[in-house]
Amino acid sequence: MIxxxxxxxxxxxxxxxxxxAKDIGxxxxxxGMYETERRIPRDSIKIxxxxxxxxSVQEIFFTP
Structure with a gap:
């Protein structure tokens, strides 16, 4: 799993x-914390x- x-x-x-980050808001x-997995984004940020x-959120966060 990636x-x-x-x-x-x-x-x-x-x-x-x-x-x-600026483009995402x-x-x-x-x-940086999301990329190093020190934080998990809340659902609205995942979207x-x-x-x-x-x-899709599924592709990024839940696909093995």
């Missing part, structure tokens, strides 16, 4: 954490992240 943090990093690609440090990357 950890969701690694999946988030892969989806971000060449964009900086700062750029992606969260703090850069918050995105915002999924919409930003053009994926």
């Amino acid at each position: 950890p969701y943090g690694k999946r988030l990093i892969e989806l971000r690609g060449e964009k900086s954490q700062e750029e992606a 969260i703090a850069t440090s918050t995105l 915002a992240i999924a919409n930003y990357y053009g994926k």
Whole structure:
């Protein structure tokens, strides 16, 4: 199973954490904590992240 943090990093690609976080509407440090799995996003943020990357919440956070 691919950890969701690694999946988030892969989806971000060449964009900086700062750029992606700003586009999603969260703090850069918050995105960093999600990518290192020190925090789990609440459902509304999971939806915002999924919409930003053009994926489903299921694909990012729950698919093995």
